[in-house]
Amino acid sequence: MPSALNIDKLSACPACDLLMNDSEQVKEGYISQCPRCKQILQHPSRLSIRNNFICVFVGLVFYFPAILLPMLQFTMLGNTESMSILNCVLTLLNTGNWIIGIVVLFTIVLVPLTKMMLIIFISTRVYHKLHSHFLAVSFKWYNHLNHWGMLDIFMLSIIVSAIKLNEDAELEPGLGLYAFIILLFTSALQTQLLNKKLIWTLIERHGE
DSSP states (O other): OOOOGGGGGGEEEEEEEOOOEEOOOTTTOOEEEOTTTTTEEEEEOOHHHHHHHHHHHHHHHHHHHHHHSSSEEEETTTTEEEEHHHHHHHHOOOOOOOOHEEEEEIIIIIHHHHHHHHHHHHHHHHTTTOOOOOOOHHHHHHHHTTTTTOHHHHHHHHHHHHHHHHHTTTEEHHHHHHHHHHHHHHHHHHHHHOHHHHHHHHHHHOOO
């Protein structure tokens, strides 16, 4: 009788959904292709780690302007107000909206910064083949926090608010909005560039 398939070691091709054995790790410099549609499944390369680091570093540069600088300036009945993300959080907390304020503070302010710091720590250590403790724990925490990032949802709320206020007030984008857009773009690009299998392989060699 043939042995039962190990479901944990099966993976599906993202192009044609062919199930394949995913137990073998592709070596650096080689590629893994789907046998049916020839879709590239894995292409381990340290270049991807460097590109990921550059992307995260750019996001970190624009993080603080995105949080601190005004995103929108609106004029209504002769009064002009400008709000940044930090001001929004403080306003929510000062008006008694503690739950919403804490959620915004955690998902929009703390989670993106923590994710970028974790990736910078992990990528620098594994790229230079430096042995370090807490690499595995750091990457696990990154994967957990990855489900809590809501930059895209916050951007959508800004667009909806701008559409609703456009008829009653004069809106003018601030530097914080442009910085936030760049931060959102680099966050999405960094997620696409991240080669998790390669990271885990290098962590097994150089970390704990």
